[in-house]
Amino acid sequence: MRKAxxxxxxxxxxxxxxxxxxxxxxxxxxxxxxxMEYTEIQExxxxxxTEEETADEDVFPMPDIDFEALxxxxxxxxxxxxxxxxxxxxxxxxxxxxxxxxxxxxxxxSNSAGCLFVDAANQPxxxxxxxxxxxxxxxxxxxxxxxxxxxxxxNLAEQSPYFYIYTEDTxxxxxxxxxxxxxxxSNTYSLVHTDEEYDAWLQWIFRNNQFAGYEEEMTAERxxxxxxxxxYGRAGGTERFVVHGVLSAEKEMEQxxx
Numbered sequence: 001m002r003k004a005x006x007x008x009x010x011x012x013x014x015x016x017x018x019x020x021x022x023x024x025x026x027x028x029x030x031x032x033x034x035x036m037e038y039t040e041i042q043e044x045x046x047x048x049x050t051e052e053e054t055a056d057e058d059v060f061p062m063p064d065i066d067f068e069a070l071x072x073x074x075x076x077x078x079x080x081x082x083x084x085x086x087x088x089x090x091x092x093x094x095x096x097x098x099x100x101x102x103x104x105x106x107x108x109x110s111n112s113a114g115c116l117f118v119d120a121a122n123q124p125x126x127x128x129x130x131x132x133x134x135x136x137x138x139x140x141x142x143x144x145x146x147x148x149x150x151x152x153x154x155n156l157a158e159q160s161p162y163f164y165i166y167t168e169d170t171x172x173x174x175x176x177x178x179x180x181x182x183x184x185x186s187n188t189y190s191l192v193h194t195d196e197e198y199d200a201w202l203q204w205i206f207r208n209n210q211f212a213g214y215e216e217e218m219t220a221e222r223x224x225x226x227x228x229x230x231x232y233g234r235a236g237g238t239e240r241f242v243v244h245g246v247l248s249a250e251k252e253m254e255q256x257x258x
Contacts, residue, residue, distance in 0.1 A: 033109075035113070035142050037105055037106070037107055037109065037111075038090060038106070038142065041070075041073075041090075041091060041106055041107070042090075044066045044069050044070050045063050045065045045070075045080050045089060045091075045166075046064040046065075047061060047063045047082065047089060048061050048063060060162070060164065060171070060173045060251075061082065061084070061164060062171060062251075062253075063080070063082065063166065065080055065166055067168045070091060073106065073107060074093060074106050074107065074108065076094060076101075077091055077092075077106075078092055078093060078094045078124040078125070078167065079091075079118075079124075079126070079166060080092065080165070081116060081133065081163065081164070081165055082164040082165075083163040083164075084160050084162070084163070084164075085149075085150070085156050085157065085159070085160035085163075086146045086147070086149060087146075088144075088146060088147075090135075090143065091106050092115075092116045092117065092118060093106065093115055093117045093118070094117060094118040094122070095117070095120075098117070098119060098120045098134070100117075101114050101116075101117040102114050102136075112136070112138075113136060113138055113142060113143055114135070114136050114143065115135075116135040116143065116144070117133070117134055117135075118131060118133055119132035119133075119134065119189075121191055125167060126167065126172065126224065126226065128191070128192075129192040129193070129198055129222070129224055130190065130191065130192045130201070130227055131224065131225070131226045131227065132189060132226075132227045132229060133226060133228050133229065134229050135147070135228070135230050136230065136231065137230040137231045143230075144228065144229075144230035145230075147228060147230050147241055148230070148232065150176070150179045150211070151179060151180075151181075151210060151241065154211075154212070157176045157179065157213055158212075158213050161176050161213060162174065162176070162245075162248070163226075163243075163245055165226065166253055167253065168253060169252070169253055170250055170251070170252065170253050171250060171252070171253045172247055172249075173247070173248050173249040173250065174226050174245030174247055174248065175218060175248040176213070176243060176244070177205075177209075177211070177213075177214045177218050177219065177225075177244050177245065177246050178205050178206065178208075178210075178211050178214060178242075178243070178244040179210055179211050179241070179244070180208040180209055180210045180211075180241075180242065181232055181233075181239055181240065181241050182208060182239070182240050182242060183238045183239060183240060184238050184239075184240050185238070187201065187204045188227065188229070188240070189227075192225075195222060198222050199222075205244060218246050218248070219246055223246045223247040223248070224246070224247045225244055225245065225247070226244070226245050226247075227242055227243070227244050228242060228243040228244075228245075229241075229242045230242075
């Protein structure tokens with residue numbers, strides 16, 4: 001009897017082990033598939049050789065982006081995001097809802113990697129005072145999986161304080177002013193319309209801010225802000241990690257590769 005019970009327990013453990021291995025294989029296969037797709041997509045946005053970042057308004061990376069080809073692949077394509085500090089560069093989409101691209105890649109494939117997307121309530125041209133970009137915190141570091149590195153290395157944003165957004169018409173440089181953990185229902189995700197709302201929202205941000213590099217003159221003229229947001233902590237939880245950047249320079253986008 002004991003032997004039979006032992007055999008049943010061993011058989012059950014073997015089944016659990018096999019099922020776990022299959023699930024892990026499927027997860028990593030999906031991760032790999034998504035990673036390969038975005039590696040191919042990045043060929044449509046050739047970044048310039050890395051140079052030392054400068055505050056000069058006329059000197060910042062101008063990649064060769066094939067906007068026409070990217071729009072042919074996905075009509076929701078609205079911009080390209082480049083974060084030098086994280087070696088992060090991906091297409092960004094907007095389609096008027098916050099669900100589609102949670103589980104759909106840029107090429108429309110079903111995949112947990114999803115795609116970086118602008119909040120449905122925002123304008124896709126980044127003209128709002130608080131434009132939100134969402135991305136998954138992928139365990140393999142893709143998408144926004146490396147975003148919290150700013151929190152892990154306090155010198156990272158000091159040494160490389162800018163990220164860049166390129167639309168078909170305009171190249172925009174954003175300077176990091178804040179990063180912190182929050183929850184998905186916090187004031188971080190507020191739509192900001194008036195000067196009064198902007199000022200109150202900034203005060204809330206800086207009560208939570210973990211970045212020491214902010215200086216008041218960065219927001220003196222109330223520039224537009226882009227908020228990068230990703231999940232944080234346990235899977236399915238409400239915690240989020242966010243990075244805020246203020247528009248510090250912009251220039252006309254050269255239409256190369258059309």
